[in-house]
Amino acid sequence: MAASIGSLLEEISAVEDPTEELQCLKTALLSIPVEALRASVSGQRLSAIFSLLNSNHRPQVELCVDILERILMALSPEVLVQNYRAELQAGLTHPHDNVKVLALTQIGRIIGHPDAVGEVLNNHGILGAVIRCVGEETMAVAKEAIKALSNLSRSKPGLDELFQSDRLKVLKDVMAASDAVRYRVYELVVEISSASPISLGYCANSGLISQLLGELTGDDVLVRATAVEMMTALARKQHGRQYLAQQGTMDKISNMIRGAETDPFSSLYLPGLVKFFGNLAIMESPQQVCETYPAFQNKVFEMALDPDPAMIGVALDTLGLLGSTVEGKQVLQKTGEKFKSVLLRMSQLASAGATELRGRSLEAIWQLLGLQPVEQTDDLLALTESWFRLLSDRPMELMRDISGQPFPELHCGALRIFTAIATQPWGQRLMIDTPSFMEFVLDRSTGQTKEAKDAKFELVESLACSSTAAEILGSQNYIRLKTYLREGRYYVSAVASVGTEGAD
Template identity: 30%
Template sequence: MAADLKVVLAALLKDISERSSCENLAEAKAILSATRAENIYNVSKDLDLSPLFSCSSKFNGSTLDELSELLGKLLDAFPPSALLSAHKQHFVTALNTSDGALKAVVLRQLIRCSKDNAMLSQLARDHRILESVLRLLGGEDLWSSKQSAILLKQMTREKEVLSAMLHPPVSHVLDSVMDGGDVCRFRVFEVFVEVARASPENLERLSESGYLERLVKEMDKNDVLVQLNALEVLTDLVSCSHGLDYLERTGIISKLRQKALNIGSDPLGNFLGPGVLKFFGSMGVTSPQRLLLDYPQVLGFIFDSVQSDDPAFQVVAAETVGIISSTIQGKRVLQSHGDQMSRYLKTLSQNLHSGKVDFKVRYLGALANVLHVQDSSCEDLVNLTERWYSLLGDRPTDMLLRLCRQPFPELRCATLAVITEVARVPWGQATLAAQPGFLEYLLDRSTEADKPCKEAKFAVVATLAQVQPRGFSAEDWQRIRTTYQEGPFYMASEAAVTFEGLS
């Protein structure tokens, strides 16, 4: 088979080069699909693949796509070390062509190389590749831009790459990309924030370079869309402790606090409000204590926003409380706001009884965070979540089961995610065991037809099966265990047919 592949590939490469023909393409693809990777490499490493890298000047449409796919499969067989040594120049050239399919192949291979530490060092030393990737980051092809961002984040794990990006000549290319408009500028900011989050050292270097300061100053511009983009990127930065420290030093958190408190009187408040909420929600996950102690008015603003007359703003505020409550420290901070949490949970319950389905899904996501307990041995948190669950109303489990029977898969999945959290803790297990019809519903596989819903329901089964749940009889627990052992996609009819065929 390897010998056949070599003959066919050699003929194909010759035809492409000399006759602008690819008559053997179908045969090459067929043999390639039946050949092991090591054999593909042993054949390909001795062939000149240049014609496949330059075929965009001779072919177009589906033929060009098929040739690019063929090249990708050949390169996939190369070990990263051999790939760079054999094709680095081809890669540099390809990244600067207009052939989108070829660029996609090369970017995928470079991402593969960047995950290999030894190859990462080689990539770091070649500024031609780095400059080409930066140009793609600012290009019109959205897919290439996204892949370039992924590659840059990988490459900057090597300190030499970050250093090169921040100094000439590479920094000139970077500045040129940022001068390409708001979209290009924020693509660069997104990469830099991801790099800064990776370590305090990276953040310090980016701070010294002035690029992070430029990001912070975007919030001073009059363009509301620019401010929204800046808020989104800053929300990522505040999600790590050293990012939070940096943003406090710059004074931007104090400015955002003021924006939060003035949203009612700010003409742009309706636009900026959700972004401000998400920013402080991210901060509340990073350091709930600092949010409570240093910015108590902001926490009040978040709770007040849950009672907003604007449904879209209200659901973002509810999600923000949910995000803050997803951590142990976040729950303990919110515990000290008992009255506000009581109002919050009652509002959550009311909105789960009425409103748009997509909003209900988001409220359920917030509730799942509120009820999540990572370690059920933390007795105080287990008791806290039980109290919070009771604040949802007289019969919260009835409400959840009604939602589970609604004809909307995304709503059922979100509800089952909440029930999974309830099933993790002893009080929740006892509550579910005492709920009329719950076990029958749980073990009835006919209620779900979609794969995500089957998996969501099975998550509840798996949670109960892996502990000795409180409140369930030994017989009922065995039924749960049996369902768990059968897996999420078991079909009793299949088992019956198989058994009948054997009899």
């Protein structure tokens, strides 16, 4: 096979219009497994294919890219950098975007290899061209460039080259091209900063993080929204949160929430501010965040009662996130009547809101009611039971009605709420006291989609594995639950066929 690959390469070099030969080569390459291909192309020179990239004939260029992609992926990064460094560098400024993507993909492989990356670090032309590709209009090109630079920053020499050399000026020049490109660079900087405290130090010293923080209070509300989203990503790491706290970012965002009441454009960035603190509360401490930044908690309650669906949706997600932890449940309970009003609104939305908000309401209620077995103290069990009963005069019937809806997100959402209370003794008592409820649980004919069968099985599993189920539900129901569990989630009972011989 190596001989045939070599002969095809020779034929391509010898003809004026190599389209047919290129197609034959592509077909031959696709028929060879990667391991065998590595041996087949070893020692073959690809200069003829690279030279054919310099053409205005798009089909020819695309064939060459397909061929090179297949061959180069079979070669090691060391071989690439030794034999095709100049060709790959030329590809970074090629007029065709797919050639740029090819070059960036292979340079990214070189950067990710410890024995090959030095050749890129020592070649300022390659690295500068990669940085400039971040500013390309085509997102596929920009994404590959960002990926390569992100990989480069995983080592100290890479960080030094990117942030402590003339390459930093190139990066800042690229940022100035447009708002869209500036956001891309910010995303790259946040990704690098999130990797480690050392990486964050490099980015902070470059001035790019300070520039991003300055966008929070800029005149452009869309820029503010983007900046908050990036701050949220950085805050997912502990060293990122510490840095933001030192810079006073949390106080700044809290003040923005307060000032949103007088800003007619606040709806464009307010959801992002709330998401920021919601994530912060889960990663740090719900009680500490809600007490330190009361504007956040107050705004979440306001948004839950707001007529704007966008505001309601974010509030529901945030309340569910807070209520998914024991500490968060306790914080919400302390607000008294405020939270009761919000819980009633959730119930109303779950039963009669727009379909998307119904699903998000059910998701939030599920998170609020859930308790792990180790969390089931008397106080917390009393809390979740009181919340469930606040949903309606007849909450079991309410959720049962919602579970009969044809929309999967509603059917499965209601089943998840039943699953949440299924491990709690008060929930089991409600189930056995609700007429025909156990028949509903054990009926396999309700909900025929995979998602519905999975949701029903999880409900059965929660009941069957509960230490109090046998006593509360009774031995007969317990045995039927265990049988359902043993048969599996997709069990279908055999139905005897009825003979029809002699029928008219």
